[in-house]
Amino acid sequence: MIAETASVHPALRHAASGRMGVFSVAEARSAGYGPDEIRALRSSGRWVRLRQGVYTTAEDLAVTERDGVRHAVECLAVLTSLARPTAVVSHASAARVWGWPVPRREPGTVRLTDPHQWRRTTDYRMACAPVPPEHRAHRGPVPLSSPARTLVDCGREWPLEDAVIAMDAGLLAGRTTSAELRDALALARHWPGAPRAVRAVALADGRAESPLETRGRLRIVGAGLPVFQPQVEIWSDGRLLAVVDGWYDDAAIALEFDGKLKYTDPWGGRTPGQVLWAEKRREDALRSLDVRVVRIADEDVDRGWGALDRRLRGMLGVAGPVDRRFTVVPRAIGRPRAG
Structure with missing residues (x-):
């Protein structure tokens, strides 16, 4: 996705093209950019720093803003800085990348899961938990947790209504099935918040075509109406x-x-x-x-x-x-x- 501009070396363009325009300082230096030139490009606004040692071009950033995929770019920036191939985008970040409703109060912190490391900074929060092959997926260049795993992880943390809304959206889009949600629950059965996810999965119904339909159904169920x-x-x-x-x-x-x-x-x-x-x-x-x-x-x-x-x-x-x-x-x- 990196902009076709003469100011970007072909080698750097190639490195960034598979990451929605995201590239590292190390990749820029390998393409022949020196420290002074990198500082000048940043000062001029032509390059934008996303994280320590991670950049994109102003043109590419404008495209991501236009297409509503800025959070996916932020996730790729964190993954590029970490250089951990075992990590995947997860929880609310994965829900955003999949395109499902996320609670308005949910912070924009990048969420990750890695089987071997736990870490938390101001930029991201990495959980340490198993991520078997069937729980790994890609959406475009973003490695992320599978739809079912994403929804179960969100269900362990979010209020019930928000979790069911997201599950209904995932089921409606055909990204997952009720059986896959139950399978993902089985892995998470002893994890924090698992009972909350169990309740959400039991209430999910992929026939709801809007968040309002889900909210209305839950209100009717809660009131004891048929x-x-x-x-x-x-x-x-x-x-x-x-x-x-x-x-x-x-x-x-x-x-x-x-x-x-x-x-x-x-x-x-x-x-x-x-x-x-x-x-x-x-x-x-x-x-x-x-x-x-x-x-x-x-x-x-x-x-x-x-x-x-x-x-x-x-x-x-x-x-x-x-x-x-x-x-x-x-x-x-x-x-x-x-x-």
Whole structure:
């Protein structure tokens, strides 16, 4: 990824190309750069110091910022400075590289795991734990813990809701399976926080297509309400009318988890007005079949839960239509939404 610029020697460009533009001072010196020249390049802003003895070019750094992969570059910088081939990016850092939701309060410290060494500095935190071959992976040039291992490690440290959100995202993306999560749990069964990870794995469901759906499901489970079926297709007259986020069959209640982003920044190239109109038409079609629709927003799961709880309990006490003009088909897996 290193920028194609005449100021960078081909040998240095080659060394950095496999690390998203990251290179060491030793590699720069091998390519013929002397200490004075390196200091001048840094002072001019053309080279940027990432860690002691580790640099990238300003052009490459701009690309990483644009592409939202700055943390991956920070991880590579730490790995380059350590020169430990046994270490892998892990925990929250690996979750970031895999592209899963990370708690907002989670610090940006680079997290690593190495089978032979424990170390902690202001730049990184390295855990000492086994990393068998099946727990090692790569995403691009970054060596990191496998999806299942990453999620279990996060589950041992994060609050339950955050851990389940990440697990749902990993399952939805097809990066891991429930069986792989259970296998990763087996290795970690005696490690700190293992019971927390066990609870998170038990609650994970890869059919959730957004963090709000996961949060809503957990709130409903915690309140002792019946568990709904996620991602259910509603068909009528041979036509697919809707795929609802949640479904209570006996009561014919469709749950729709509505985040603001759905309307303010819609996916699929649609405008907010088009999304709003499509949602209205969809809901009208469902209500015409005597399907009751409950829309759940972030504030309902948080401050407004009491009112939503009472509403759901009341609605669940009323049976759905006896003569159904629709059929329901539960989906076995969720479907990631394209941007």
